[in-house]
Amino acid sequence: MIDINTFNPRLQILFSVILTLVVGLLWYKTKMWLVPVVFVLTPLVLIGLLRIPFYIVITFIIFSYFRIHEAFPMMMPLRIPLAFSLASFFVLGWHIFLSNNIKIYWSTELTLVCLFLGWATFGIMFAYNKNAAFSTFSGVLSKVWVMTIAICWLVRSIHHFRIATYLYVVAGAMIGLKAISNKLEGIGLVEGTRVTISRNLGSLIGDPNDLSLVLMFPMSFTLSNLLQPNIGKLHRLLLAVAYVILFWAIIATQSRGGLMGIMTVTGYFAFKRIKNKLYIVAGAAMLLPILLVMAGVSDRSSGGAAEGGVDESAMGRIYAWMAAWGMAVANPFTGVGINNFYLNYYLFSPHWDGKNHAVHSTWFQVLAETGFVGLALLITLITMLFRRLWRTEVDSRVLPTSERNAIVTCNDGIFAGLLAFCVAGTFLTQGFTWPLYILLSMTVALAKILSERLAVEDLVKVDKEAINCTSCIK
Incomplete structure (x- = not known):
């Protein structure tokens, strides 16, 4: 660690004099009073950020x-x-x-995510459109990669964990309220009924499917915190309101992937709390048609009741998935390159209707853009994440009740979110966006926090046993 107090006093004086002269010279030349203010405030701001x-x-x-x-x-x-x-x-x-x-540490999950993202990066050299692939890497993927590891190292306590989950809930509620407002006012609707946000600005949430994905992520944390024991009535009420907002907003997108996500998140918590699983199956059978009616999916111009047989939306997905398979077969190791599916749709699709289409599936996106190797790495990574989450819940049972409840609440939110990712990911394209990688980093961080806490418990147990042995000898 660099500490200026370890410098020679003469060097400190010299550094101070030089800095003062620089500030004075700039102020003399520019006559701007902001110059000394900026030089004074900048170090203070940087110190604040470091804390x-x-x-x-x-x-x-x-x-x-x-x-x-x-x-x-x-x-x-x-x-x-x-x-x-x-x-x-x-x-x-x-x-x-x-x-x-x-504290710098590493885990199997971090190795796998680096292998997966590294393979996607390696595929840029063989991408059909290298500029598009590199643009996605520099604009999105590189940031996701760095921040995934950063969250693992920066979330150092359950307190940090709880703050992060609540911030996700608040942000999700804000976006949900905006979506509801747009729906009620008829702003930016796709196909006349499906809500979007800032579509006119080319926003990433300007697509109803992507918007449902964004809203689904905080839903798992909302429900996890809502169902935890021993929270205040006002706290529970606010979480319930946030859940209703997210539920309503996802319904307004009329995204079938979003509806499957709602079913998955709700079903996970029902599975953990209801002993008779037949009730869960019966509830799911009744809930799904209710959700379809509430969402008004039959009113959609694509995939609605007006289309007989296999609707246009479903056939579009099937054609896209066939195109993805063709891309993988033609390029089995590296695929066509990240962000290249849409650009190569015409070359590989069995059906051409005059325009390119998105893949609408995380699994087929990864298969098409990173090949069979990339898909294998992704499946292995997700399998390891589920294993780690299960292990965390089992290991937390030895902790005191209050600490165990805190860890299980966070663990349940992540588990439900990851399940929703896997299910909704079948219909939504999210292979190289934030949700999976945030869930991964939180999984690794929670496992690290638990391992440190268990180490402390083991030391306490050893000390107690040593004291008891000493007492017995006496």
């Missing part, structure tokens, strides 16, 4: 994933994601290389 690395990174992730600045365009001139991305890299670099405040 809150967790909040800097979490804020960057929330704005990048939930696109809050696009949902509320008056924030766009502030360039908040860019500002917090620069602050995040500065803070991370400082604490990793120049201080000892961050």
